[in-house]
Amino acid sequence: MAKTVKPLTNTQVDKAKPLDKPYTLTDGGGLYLHISKAGTKAWRIDYTTPITRKRVTVTLGQYPEITLAAARQMQTDIKYHLANGDDPRDIKRDEECKQLLESKNTFAMVAEEYMSRKTHIAPSTIKNNYRQMKRLNAYLGIMPITDIKPMDVLEACRSAEAQGYIETAVKMRIKVHYVLTITIISNKNIAD
Structure with a gap:
């Protein structure tokens, strides 16, 4: 008993x-x-x-x-x-791996990797690119790349527009497009 x-x-x-x-x-x-x-x-x-x-x-x-x-x-x-x-224990291990992947798959991390590959451009352009990424990271930086919605990008760009930086807002949208496109291509290559 x-x-x-x-x-x-x-x-x-x-x-x-x-x-x-x-x-x-x-x-x-x-x-x-x-x-x-x-x-x-x-x-x-x-x-x-x-x-x-x-x-x-x-x-x-x-x-x-x-x-x-x-x-x-x-x-x-x-x-x-x-x-x-x-x-x-297996479930906990899987959850930790998922969280680690998500933490390394934020907009800021992917954008940093994208920017590190841009070595063939002028130093002034690199400086401007980092300034635009800094603005974007304030809105999108901690978000997992797969969770970013068009409204999130629009909000980030409108913040620059509201300060009178129209051209910067356009360049920010282009930078987001590049970062998201790189992510889609990378994920497709992994799947293949």
């Missing part, structure tokens, strides 16, 4: 003090709080992987950044993935 575990309370978690050796406070369902000799409190969960049937321990995060309620929610999410036959 399985051992019945009384769930932890916020008070128990908060008042857990370090001892001579590391120890754990069990919440049930594989979730527990690991307290180190130094006093660090980390949420961990044990589970069996669906394919290899190996026992795995995963650290969810440290207390108080991860509260008892948040740790229980993470436990529920992990159990959901396990019930669907997925290893939560």
